[in-house]
Amino acid sequence: MLSFLIFGKIFWMALTIEEKKKIIKQFAQAKSDTGSPEVQIALLTSKIKKLTKHLKEHKKDVHSRRGLLAMISKRRRLLNYLLKRDEKRYKKIIDSLKIG
Numbered sequence: 001m002l003s004f005l006i007f008g009k010i011f012w013m014a015l016t017i018e019e020k021k022k023i024i025k026q027f028a029q030a031k032s033d034t035g036s037p038e039v040q041i042a043l044l045t046s047k048i049k050k051l052t053k054h055l056k057e058h059k060k061d062v063h064s065r066r067g068l069l070a071m072i073s074k075r076r077r078l079l080n081y082l083l084k085r086d087e088k089r090y091k092k093i094i095d096s097l098k099i100g
Contacts, residue, residue, distance in 0.1 A: 015046055027093070037082045038093050044075040045097050
């Protein structure tokens with residue numbers, strides 16, 4: 001878990017193990033599924049939300065902004081892949097995560 005101290009505040013940049021388990025359990029296609037597009041998209045969305053919140057407070061954090069753009073691009077590619085493979089699953093993940 002990555003954390004750092006800025007002006008007396010602790011920022012958690014990474015997802016905790018509990019958060020990851022909860023997301024995986026919610027979006028997994030099978031019991032041992034951790035790598036399906038739905039799970040990957042959900043994990044990326046959670047990371048994107050955390051990083052967006054961080055960047056609202058720290059507008060000059062260019063390195064984190066670059067990482068955010070990379071995550072958004074990766075999520076977009078996964079969504080495009082899922083749309084080509086199975087439009088029903090694509091619409092389901094978009095609706096459940098409220099993205100798109």
